[in-house]
Amino acid sequence: MDKKLIVLCGDAVEEMAKLPDKSVALITTDPPYNLNKNYGIYQDNLNFTEYMDFSRKWLTQAKRVLKDDGSIYLFMGVRYISYVYAVLEQELGMTFNSWITWFYTQGIGKTKGFSPRHDDILFFTKHPKNYTFNLDEIRVPQKFYRSINNMRGANPGNVWQFSHVHYCNENRRSHPTQKPEGLFERIILASSNEGDTVLDPFVGSGTTLRVCQQLNRNCIGIDINSSYVEMSKRRLSEPFRGFDSIDERMKRVPDDLNDPLVRELYVQEHINKFLKNDSEAIDDFVKSVQDKYASKQLNLFTAT
Ligand SMILES: C[S@@+](CC[C@H](N)C(=O)[O-])C[C@H]1O[C@@H](n2cnc3c(N)ncnc32)[C@H](O)[C@@H]1O
Structure with a gap:
């Protein structure tokens, strides 16, 4: 534009x-x-x-x-x-x-x-x-x-x-x-x-x-x-590399993404919707999803 x-x-x-x-x-x-x-x-x-x-x-x-x-x-x-x-x-x-x-x-x-x-x-x-x-x-x-x-x-x-x-x-x-x-x-x-x-x-x-x-x-x-x-x-x-600050809630990972298919869809939607102006935050967000759900699976496994 x-x-x-x-x-x-x-x-x-x-x-x-x-x-x-x-x-x-x-x-x-x-x-x-x-x-x-x-x-x-x-x-x-x-x-x-x-x-x-x-x-x-x-x-x-x-x-x-x-x-x-x-x-x-x-x-x-x-x-x-x-x-x-x-x-x-x-x-x-x-x-x-x-x-x-x-x-x-x-x-x-x-x-x-x-x-x-x-x-x-x-x-x-x-x-x-x-x-x-x-x-x-x-x-x-x-x-x-x-x-x-x-x-x-x-x-x-x-x-x-x-x-x-x-x-x-x-x-x-x-x-x-x-x-x-x-x-x-x-x-x-x-x-x-x-x-x-x-x-x-x-x-x-x-x-x-x-x-x-x-x-x-x-x-x-x-x-x-x-x-x-x-x-x-x-x-x-200067070249733009993303905004210099973000509300940390924009990277928040919901607590109810237990179904892997829903999780995959959600992650893509989240990136498109909430992180569209903050590309630098995407890696952090994806890593938080992986960490959160890896540990949830571990807890589930330990409990059974
Ligand atoms: C609080 S700073 C703005 C900082 C800015 N939001 C930023 O992120 O960099 C206020 C600015 O007003 C400017 N200023 C002070 N008096 C002014 C006036 N009468 N007219 C225009 N600018 C003025 C100062 O030079 C200063 O850069």
């Missing part, structure tokens, strides 16, 4: 102001959380009023450029999330849909207090009822297969576990807050269709652009730092 992937260098508010009204199906973005991160030319440490003014400005542009049936997914840290929630709902009149928690098992350790292990994502729609949500694109395998027809899978829920992109991961870039591609994969599959335009006004290392490239969406990415813009462009030109 012919898709447009545009990377702009500039301030999010100024660049968004140049985009036409109602031109974007989905905005998914991870802005600075105002936690004093060093983004090269931008130090993330505004005072409360300045940060809220900045948030209000770019969120106002976000609503303007969204199509009437469009959605926004906004990553945010705990300190400001309730305030930006109020801007979206009370000031901009958008409709709350979901508060998603991204749970990660590793992160910084606190010695006086509880170590943080989640970021959160607010999902709002422009229209209360008319919006895209492709549940069948984002289902996760169930614990029991039950019958040959039961391949639907479950709703992934609003707590999503993905590990950070660790420094040993070959997809890791030199960006302080690079997010796992798996998070964006789920958002983009759920709330846009092939050929739609997705906008990320704080694109950083280019995660949203990369995922859109692989899922046949058009994408506009903006970042204020020209070295991150170059980083995104390089990332788009």
